[in-house]
Amino acid sequence: MSFNFSAPATEDTEADSAPVVTIDKPEHVTKTERGEPVTFLEAIAEALFEEMVRDGHVFLLGEDIGVYGGAFKVTKGFIDHFGSERIIDTPISEAGFTGAAAGAAHMGLRPVVEMQFMDFISPAYDVITNYIATSLYRGSGPMPVVIRGPVGGGNRGGPFHSQNVEMAFFHTPGLKIVYPSTPYDAKGLLKAAIRDDDPVIFEEHKGLYRAPQLREVLPTEDYVVPLGKARQVREGSDITLVTYGMMVHRSVEAASTLQGEDGVSVEILDLRTLLPLDDEAIMDSVRRTGRLLVVHEDTRTGGIAGEIAMRVNEQAFEFLDAPILRVAAIDAPVPYAGTLEDYFLPQTHDVVTALRYLARY
Amino acid sequence: MSFNFSAPATEDTEADSAPVVTIDKPEHVTKTERGEPVTFLEAIAEALFEEMVRDGHVFLLGEDIGVYGGAFKVTKGFIDHFGSERIIDTPISEAGFTGAAAGAAHMGLRPVVEMQFMDFISPAYDVITNYIATSLYRGSGPMPVVIRGPVGGGNRGGPFHSQNVEMAFFHTPGLKIVYPSTPYDAKGLLKAAIRDDDPVIFEEHKGLYRAPQLREVLPTEDYVVPLGKARQVREGSDITLVTYGMMVHRSVEAASTLQGEDGVSVEILDLRTLLPLDDEAIMDSVRRTGRLLVVHEDTRTGGIAGEIAMRVNEQAFEFLDAPILRVAAIDAPVPYAGTLEDYFLPQTHDVVTALRYLARY
Amino acid sequence: MNDPARADGPRLAADLGKSDLLELYEYMALARAAEDRLEIMLKQGHVKGGLYRSLGQEAVGVGSAFALDRRVDGTGDMIAQTVRTTGAIFLMGGTPLQYFRQYLARSTGPTRGREANVHWCDFRKGLLGPVSPLGTMTQVMAGITLVFKQTGQPRVGLAYAGDGQTSTGAWHEGLNFAAVRRCPFVAIVQSNKYAFSTPIRLQTRLASFTGKAAGYGIESRSVDGNDVLEVFEATRDAVARARDGGGVTLIEARTYRRLGHAQHDAQEYVPREEIEEWERKDPIGRFRERMVREGWALESELDALDVAARERCEKDAERAIQEPAPDAEEAVQRVYEGLITSVPWTRLPEPTPRGAAI
Amino acid sequence: MNDPARADGPRLAADLGKSDLLELYEYMALARAAEDRLEIMLKQGHVKGGLYRSLGQEAVGVGSAFALDRRVDGTGDMIAQTVRTTGAIFLMGGTPLQYFRQYLARSTGPTRGREANVHWCDFRKGLLGPVSPLGTMTQVMAGITLVFKQTGQPRVGLAYAGDGQTSTGAWHEGLNFAAVRRCPFVAIVQSNKYAFSTPIRLQTRLASFTGKAAGYGIESRSVDGNDVLEVFEATRDAVARARDGGGVTLIEARTYRRLGHAQHDAQEYVPREEIEEWERKDPIGRFRERMVREGWALESELDALDVAARERCEKDAERAIQEPAPDAEEAVQRVYEGLITSVPWTRLPEPTPRGAAI
Ligand SMILES: Cc1ncc(C[n+]2csc(CCOP(=O)(O)OP(=O)(O)O)c2C)c(N)n1
Ligand SMILES: Cc1ncc(C[n+]2csc(CCOP(=O)(O)OP(=O)(O)O)c2C)c(N)n1
């Protein structure tokens, strides 16, 4: 079935109604076509915009994503371009609008849900794990729903504006989880996620959104980065470091230090997709280096390092020359004060220390 | 502050109101004092009843726990004994009454929440992880809340009456998670959980509730089983098997087979408390045997085996003579049909196969 | 009865003709016959897990679904069914055979044995099967009807809930979403006195669930849920309003759950007289009596429908009983599109943990 | 004003005497002064993260909290505060110094730097601090007031929510629980036209939030939220009803958020005239004018209160600024009672992963 969105809603629900596809593109999604470098945030905005243009089935739901453009302004101007039936400002009801997205997916649409902060995905935990994740298995059809939003600490956001949510969903078969670390990947992975027929949780680290040093010029042609494939960030022969998100950048710093000061060669894999895990890439590397460090910003106990350690035991134990180790946040809620939060989060010096320990092992 | 519950509620809210503490004890909580063996379910009922008698701050909330006595009849007759202000039949609102329990805990009470099936804890995921688990850390005081209910598969309950919920909460610092496997432990751990000042998720496997072979005579005096301590179910020298819940019993069967048919000696640890993990007991055993199998009924990816594997790497890698391995349910929702569910769940023969593999490694 | 205007013969009641009235009766009888037959299968050991009946509530599902534009090509109205609306499932085009296969977890069933009771979808017939967590389906149906509106399809969605479900945050968020977006949505609350064992007064302080509508700024109506024509008329109006862009209506259908929550509930918390009182208000008996009294049908015509329903269910039940369970190995399929979940390594021909990899 | 009957002098308005009226003014002025001072600290770089103001809404918090039995020994009424009820926090006994320390994440602050803005509790003063996920506090306060009822304590709980929060399932479940149990609970909805940028019409179809009360079978009242006396009177009635066992009341306080959601919101979605219109309805200005006009107080008396508020805030702000941040290592403490979370092994004097064990 093919859909055409009808004219803007009647006035009694939407004073925001705007003519459909007549207003110019918002400026922040035009950088790539103008050959300019984009930030992580702009890459995401471009992916959303381009997918909405490419496929009339794609639409967005979330709090304040319309006229305001979302808490981080990712969708600024979208409502003028696509109208208020494709950019839906929702009541504050994460479960309700995520459930509604599931219904829309049943009808053949491809909803992209924004959580204002990913911390607020938790009221939707039930509908995501029990309904969305299980739909295909239960025989109720595919669930091409993407749930995206800002995650991560370091911004003095306190316990409810700083969480990483991957491990809330990692244990749920049927979901995919994506967590990019660069503008290129963010755009390509988000496009892949939108085109994927499985539900995808898509995490965007706030600390990357506008980081100027990450800006890069992206291909002008359409591209996707396939889900489920890790990226080799740096080749190395002595230690494998598996990480993702913000920690990719800290790990690169640490690896440079090790190379420069210790002459130790660290290979870095950016997982990009956390579920399903790219076992092959991890095993390949571990079989070559014999040493593995997992670094994640999320808290320690029950973090993804455990699953990776288990799989390496299952698939590459004989190649290990040292214990698999991890660097992670401490087991606590995310504290607000700068002193506390910096202590809470894994820092570059932690990675350096862990790598040195492994190198000497 | 000390509390006395007031007289039964006024009629306009509660036609169920009953005189307080005048009605006899329900029959199923009198077995131990009569020297009779109790089932797993009766052990839990006794723990609840005795704690309510011992401490006037303890009260219960949940769906259908009053006149009906709960879906599994754990609290049958309690409302006649304790009245409808201490046995509260709630509206269908897991988040609402769990949040209310948190409020009651702030006021010095010790609420015990029943989830009709633990699968329905998911709408309360937000309030448990964000509010209850973080209260102490945020400076809002202790949270002596127990959330208990039936879990586990094998009963043809389908995807929403069969789940294990430990991994939904294992990644949340501030929570404790308990999962007993015998009547003795169930009673002692539930008492410990109720007396503990931290919030506890307490999982009760439906398949154990009325299993006749588990019935045992319990001490007539008050006892607790401390949280955080694993139990050595069986001594052994060749392989350590770490497990909990229903899988303790399958593991014992498998270990007997190994002993009898292969002459391999398997040590079994029943974790009992999943969070915090009893690292010491695990490491002690692994250091002696050099081989570790983790068996859990819960699904594979992101299961607790991963965290255990990671910790053994961190703390006892040098002692490993073989890879850490696991036996778990397949990565899928719990299917309804018997054929599918039996295939989905880890079976005794899986444990036997895994133990043999490790023994020969 | 997709279009009353096309019905043959004179309008007898509620703007319906004789064939319509007979159809209403037929589907109530079919629902009852199917559930009766299922109960036998439970006692015979063919059904595992819970068995939930709509006994005494048949008029709600049948009367309301009859007001929908029912099609089998995926372009009609939709319902979010529950275990208390067996008749609506059949009226939409679901069959007793599908129903039995599902309850018996057969490989031929609509979910190939993966899910239980009425938890199955058939989008072509407009059937949205539920999950257990209560309230979810109101959210999902809100999204479905959002799409009807977004894309200008003249379709309506109807979601059933029990009295107990209205206490859930999920229901609140779903209904509010539909109300704010003015989705073509009809919410029916089957107020049947209990949620499992919990009486309504411990669920809400309201005397009537129409009071809930006031909280969402939507239309509402309370009907005698044991009068199939009253249910039909109220739903027809609500559906027409929804299709015309008038937004959401909440209909309270006052009825009674004459059996326990499920087969394993002995209903000890219910006074015997209460059940007897409602036996006298049986929706099928009442409608039969009225049809005969008003001369809309002959006893013999209705008897024939009863017999046909029972025979059909008997035949379909026997067939379903003979059919096979799903193959065990299917358990690993369709967790993801195009990915196969790994088979446990301990079951590989040559067990090795490396086989555990995806 | 714990007991109006004991106030000195004649009753001037709303059964209040002069000292009461001055106190109402004083706390509105204090709330405004504290927030003004905080804004300066934000610009100076002392405050990290969001800054949320109650500018133009001061009458709601102050008028309502004034109706409570306020004590500092843990036996009085309680409020679940929000960032829009700064005045209520102060009236209950919270101090500007605590408020600044918290916003500045000082080790001396009520959460020792673990939490932000008004997210702090002081149960002795009846302060229940929120978490961010909206709706939670209505559930928690439902439980607190449940205990008041269970244990026969003559105490009342008041929870504030915004218009947007009423859309959450959490709020629905919490309020319904309190309603069904007839808890001594007062729910105040601060209807301030927006939830972040979302106007009320995209949040609910209701014209007035009193419509929500109908969905729970509870009492309700709508008041001019910029009239501190009207807020006070409505709350006083609701509190008295709650204390008498009359259950829950929902009060809609109609007001306006004159600044952005937080400091970083430039409010571009709001017509300039709308803000100007509400500037003219400023609750402090209106109350001042009325007090002078009616002869309840002299301009000079009110000026003195303004000055005192500003001076107090100035002093407290300077003090808070000087105070230290918490020690980094405190981050591992009090995750559990009596257990210390492990320090990262990479920070041990001799780093070894074995040190990672709990
Ligand atoms: C969120 C959630 N909590 C608890 C349950 C368990 N449960 C299943 S049906 C039911 C009672 C439902 O009552 P009601 O909504 O009145 O529907 P009825 O069965 O009376 O038609 C309960 C508590 C559930 N399915 N979902
Ligand atoms: C569950 C949840 N979703 C989203 C948010 C983000 N958020 C914080 S405040 C706010 C708007 C609240 O509006 P309202 O309830 O009207 O209160 P006001 O700020 O107007 O006083 C939002 C969306 C949140 N805190 N919690």
Ligand SMILES: [Mg+2]
């Ligand atoms: Mg009911």
Ligand SMILES: [Mg+2]
């Ligand atoms: Mg607001």
